[in-house]
Amino acid sequence: ETGVTQTPRHLVMGMTNKKSLKCEQHLGHNAMYWYKQSAKKPLELMFVYNFKEQTENNSVPSRFSPECPNSSHLFLHLHTLQPEDSALYLCASSQVGRDYNEQFFGPGTRLTVL
Amino acid sequence: GQNIDQPTEMTATEGAIVQINCTYQTSGFNGLFWYQQHAGEAPTFLSYNVLDGLEEKGRFSSFLSRSKGYSYLLLKELQMKDSASYLCAAMDSNYQLIWGAGTKLIIKP
Numbered sequence: 001e002t003g004v005t006q007t008p009r010h011l012v013m014g015m016t017n018k019k020s021l022k023c024e025q026h027l028g029h030n031a032m033y034w035y036k037q038s039a040k041k042p043l044e045l046m047f048v049y050n051f052k053e054q055t056e057n058n059s060v061p062s063r064f065s066p067e068c069p070n071s072s073h074l075f076l077h078l079h080t081l082q083p084e085d086s087a088l089y090l091c092a093s094s095q096v097g098r099d100y101n102e103q104f105f106g107p108g109t110r111l112t113v114l
Numbered sequence: 115g116q117n118i119d120q121p122t123e124m125t126a127t128e129g130a131i132v133q134i135n136c137t138y139q140t141s142g143f144n145g146l147f148w149y150q151q152h153a154g155e156a157p158t159f160l161s162y163n164v165l166d167g168l169e170e171k172g173r174f175s176s177f178l179s180r181s182k183g184y185s186y187l188l189l190k191e192l193q194m195k196d197s198a199s200y201l202c203a204a205m206d207s208n209y210q211l212i213w214g215a216g217t218k219l220i221i222k223p
Contacts, residue, residue, distance in 0.1 A: 040167070042118065043157075043201070043213040054212070090156065100145050100164065101209055105156035 003027040004106035006091050013081065021076040021109045023091030032074040032098045033103065034066060037088040042079045049074060050096055081113045116140045118214035120202050125220045126192055134187045134200050134217045142207020146178050149201040151216065157201055160187070184222045190221075197221045 004025045013019050025032060034046040048056035049068040063085075065077040074091055088110050092103040115222040117139045126132040138146065145164035149157040163169055163178035163185060187200055199216040206212055 023219075040122070040215055042215045043203075043211075045210065048210070096209070100147075100162045101205070102147070102159050102162065104213065105158070107156045 002092060004093055004104050005108035006089075006109055009107060010112075012114065013078070014114050015081060015083070017081075018077070018079040021089055021091075021111075023074040023076075023093075023106055025072055025074075025093035025104070025106075026087065027093055027095075027104060029093040029095045029104070030071055031101075032068060032071070033092040033094075034074065034076050035090040035092065037090055037108070043090070048077075061072060078105045078111075081111075083113050086111055086113045098109045115136060116204075116206060116212045118212055120200075120206060120214040120217045122202055122215070123218045123220065125222060126189075128192055128194060128221055128223050130192050131188065131190050132192060132219065134189075134202075134219065136185045136187070136202035138183050138185070138202070138212070138214075140204045140206040140212050143180065144205040144207065144209055146176075147201075147203045147205070147211065148176055148185075148187045149203065151199045152202060153198070158217040161199075192221050194221050194223070 007022045031050045036044045046060045047066040048104040088108045090108045091106040094101050094103045120136045148160040151157040161176035168177045173190045178185045199218050201216045202214040203211040
């Protein structure tokens with residue numbers, strides 16, 4: 001247990017569906033992150049929230065929409081996805097300002113887009 | 115541009131020693147991380163280096179040379195449970211992590 005939980009763990013959706021991924025951190029951190037992990041590729045940073053404010057959006061398509069209602073919760077809203085969006089979506093949190101800003105990861109949501 | 119290079123896959127024998135190398139190029143540098151990721155699980159933190167030299171933590175050690183843009187992770191007395199992917203990540207001047215694609219380590223009996 002790393003203190004970061006994600007639901008659902010697995011999701012299969014059609015290209016016209018709308019779904020949301022949820023992440024919750026129980027570590028009292030002030031920053032949260034969404035990453036995409038595809039096979040044999042580096043982790044791709046999608047979004048960063050620092051003190052609930054979005055500070056990074058790495059050219060992510062608008063079909064991915066993040067939401068951070070408070071410092072403990074992070075959502076990723078999905079709509080009209082493409083098959084190439086199938087991947088493992090990882091959430092992480094960290095305490096910005098602490099020594100080296102170590103990131104703690106959740107178990108991920110395995111997303112399959114049909 | 116920013117780039118991290120590490121081998122795609124390595125194989126080692128139980129009880130042996132293995133060294134996983136990582137080279138990095140980033141805009142600014144605020145440290146080098148190693149994470150372990152077992153199949154289907156979350157990455158977990160192994161080590162952090164920001165100064166040159168070797169950091170030892172039990173069976174695992176991590177080395178950094180800032181002038182060479184180079185790091186390695188050394189695993190001793192390998193166990194079957196060490197079979198995993200090892201991710202190298204460098205922190206840039208904006209304190210964002212730039213990740214390598216990971217090295218899949220296969221341990222054979």
